Amino acid sequence: MIDVVAQYRLEIQIEDDIVIVRRKARQLAQARKLDPFATAAITTAVSELTRNVLVHAGGGSVVLEEISDGERYGVRATFEDHGPGIANLELALAGGHSTSKTMGLGLSGSKRLADRFEVKTEKGVGTTVRIEKWQGL
Amino acid sequence: MHARYLRTLKFDELELASRRTFFRVTDEDLARLASLRSFAEKHTEAIVEAFYELLLGHPETAKFFSDELAVKHVKKLQRDYFLQLFDGRCDLAYVENRLRVGAAHERIGLAPKWYLGAYRRYLEVVREQLFKTFPSDEARASMESITRIVFFDMSIAIDTYIAANLETIGRHQLAIRELSTPVIRVHERILLMPLIGTIDSLRANQIMDALLLRVVEEQARFVIVDIAGVPVVDTKVADSLLKTTAAVRMLGAQVILTGISAPIARTLVQLGVDVSSMHTCARLQEGIELALQLAGKVIVDREKGGAP
């Protein structure tokens, strides 16, 4: 059972929002005593996924949550957009493939940086990506 | 200038209608205000004087009205401003006119608190005169109409303050961006560029341009890029660092990346970013030593008996 301790919803519309969103993510990670490695990991993954929403879907939103499983705290980020969807998810997750001539490492990298990673995408409907990062045991 | 604010504030017929509804500025109010025109003209002088008495009597506001000519000019503006309340109109032209006032105040640095406080004095004098001149029913109704348009005015002025302020902040951000890409010469043909803060697309380009120009100017062989002050190194930042490295190399120099914390190193590895084209060091000092060493120079410890 995972409890949501607190929840924040932020819009992703302009480049400045990337800084706002990842700052909030870092602040939550620090407040919940994630170590510097986990904090860097969640902050960076959030930065990547926020930019993806902006660049590949033209905008959307994110819900940042402080979560707890009764023993540890964690941070969860759920990104949602109504963009074109990820055309080839397998390729996008393999890494090194970009449809916008950038590095193509954001999605696969975020998956490695997070403790949990889920993605749902549908062509023409949109994309939802959810990640979690937990305190070390 | 005010037309621009009208645009930034998205003040169109729709917004005007919505605001008039909210502030209850009805056509009846406007008609009543128009009928008060001669009353207003009769008392303009006294009202403007009382207003200035307040502003000049307060040290913090007096300094905005230091020279007499300026005061004369502003008094005339005040008279016009006051009388326009009794034009009996509240359309976009009126709003545009009001926008100008907020913008002018922002320009001279007169804070909203002074504007609001001074407006209170206006109302005080107007109320006094109204009740002296008219039967109390009529005076009360008139006062209500005046209050409505005055609050409407204040809402516009505050909006303008905010819009003007945002513009100022935008300009400052530009200035900071320009300031924040310094390139320092630490030794003959060795340059240092400490990066601080968020590197967005705009800054990434500026960083690259500033650095390449200096590499050529100084015929640099080594460029130390210190990222100790960069809070997040994501693939976007990594990409601009790698592109900078490639461009610097084309000019015959090498990049040494320093200030990489352990969490950032680990994050970069997990992202799968290949930084092998750059020399990397944890600390700036090591970076400088590496550059000197690669340039064929050594730092000698005098204590330990090196060359004199």
Ligand SMILES: Nc1ncnc2c1ncn2[C@@H]1O[C@H](COP(=O)(O)OP(=O)(O)O)[C@@H](O)[C@H]1O
């Ligand atoms: N929210 C999204 N909506 C649509 N497509 C996306 C989204 N996120 C990622 N993608 C697709 O997945 C690819 C890989 O993403 P990523 O690994 O972040 O690399 P990059 O952003 O550099 O292209 C993108 O090029 C894009 O085609």
Ligand SMILES: [Mg+2]
């Ligand atoms: Mg990406």
